[in-house]
Amino acid sequence: MSTLHTVNKSAFERNSLESCLSVCKADASVLLIEDAVVSALQGTSVSDQIKQATDKGIKVFALGEDIKARGLSEKPLMDQITLVDYSGFVKLTTENDRVQNWL
Amino acid sequence: MSNTKTFVYINRKAPYGTVYALESLEVVLIGAAFEQNVKLVFMDDGVFQLTNAQDPEGIGMKNFSKTYAALGDYDINQIYIDQQSLDDRGLTIDDLQALVYEDEDDDWNEKSSIHLVNREQLSDIIDSADVLLNF
Numbered sequence: 001m002s003t004l005h006t007v008n009k010s011a012f013e014r015n016s017l018e019s020c021l022s023v024c025k026a027d028a029s030v031l032l033i034e035d036a037v038v039s040a041l042q043g044t045s046v047s048d049q050i051k052q053a054t055d056k057g058i059k060v061f062a063l064g065e066d067i068k069a070r071g072l073s074e075k076p077l078m079d080q081i082t083l084v085d086y087s088g089f090v091k092l093t094t095e096n097d098r099v100q101n102w103l
Numbered sequence: 104m105s106n107t108k109t110f111v112y113i114n115r116k117a118p119y120g121t122v123y124a125l126e127s128l129e130v131v132l133i134g135a136a137f138e139q140n141v142k143l144v145f146m147d148d149g150v151f152q153l154t155n156a157q158d159p160e161g162i163g164m165k166n167f168s169k170t171y172a173a174l175g176d177y178d179i180n181q182i183y184i185d186q187q188s189l190d191d192r193g194l195t196i197d198d199l200q201a202l203v204y205e206d207e208d209d210d211w212n213e214k215s216s217i218h219l220v221n222r223e224q225l226s227d228i229i230d231s232a233d234v235l236l237n238f
Contacts, residue, residue, distance in 0.1 A: 010117055010148050012192065035120030038151055043193040065161030069119050071154030071168070075198065086161075 002027045004096035008034040008103065011046040016102040021049060026057035029092055031084070037066040042076045054080035063089060109140040111232035114149035118168070119159055124152045125167050127238035132170070135177035142228055143174075146185035149238075150192065153184070153199040168200070175204030180216040183228055187221065 005028060011017040017039060020030060030053070032040055039046050040062040054060055061084045067073055077083065084092065093099055112131055118124040131143065145153060157168040174182070182202055189195060202216040220228070229235065 008120065010120070013116075013148055035117045035148070038117055038148065038192065041193040045191040047193075066119075069157060069159035069162045069164065070117060070151055071157035071198075072151075073158070074156060075193070 002029065002096045003098050003100055004028070004092050005030045005100045005102060007032055007036040007039075008101075010035040011039040011049070012044075017046065018049065020100075020102045021053045021058070024053060024056075024058050029059045029061065029096060031089065031092055032060070032062040032066075032081075033089075034063075034066055037062050037072070038070065040067070040077045040081045041072065042078050047078055050078060051080055061088070061092065107138070107140055108233035109142065109231055110134060110234045110236065111142045111144060111228060113144045113146065113229075113235065113237045114152055115147040116238065117148040117151040118157070119162065119164055123238045124149075127236075128167060128170055130236065130238075131174070131179065132177065135174075135179055138178070140181075141179045142181040142183065142231070143179065144183045144185070144225065144228060146188045146225065148188075148192075150184060150188045150194060150199070153202075154194075155198065155200045171200060171202060174202060175216055178204070180204035180214070181218070182216045183218050183220045183225065185222070185225060186219050189219075 005020045007017050007020050009016040061082045064083050064085050114127050116123040159166050203213050204216050205211040206214050
């Protein structure tokens, strides 16, 4: 019985990602969408936070369309993060039992 | 007394997730018609507004990032980027568009409009403003 968490706010600006990760179970998935995708780049001030979560077993994904929109396609993402497209987004919602949106 | 005032626009939001970036750009372009002294600051997530290679077709939005290149033609050539904000986000100046203007006082030579600044310089820029607009 797993949960998909979606985060749509930049972790540099809001504490949505921090709150999300603080209550995530080890079998949870976290999908970064909209402005939250900026947190997926390598070597940022929030990278450690994400690495701690994936070390616990939490799976973290980022939506490719939103990364491309913001001109970040050529920038390396953190190794711990899996890129998905809109179909992948749909698949994640079907693979999990519920979706928690951190608006 | 001079009728020219210094307008400082502070941009702190990433593009596309909210409408702030686009609204700011529109206000700046409209304001340019009044021939004031204009300075643009990009700090915090605002630095993402100037990334090159933006392509929002996949999220069904219009790519307005190319419009920044027109700022030089509107005599808006004081653009300040906060270095600390780039560092915190794993970005360098090479990830951003090169914005230029033609200097009429120097034989129309093309010069960069972009200045990398630290927080101390930013505080001076804020203090130089007659009017501050935040987006």
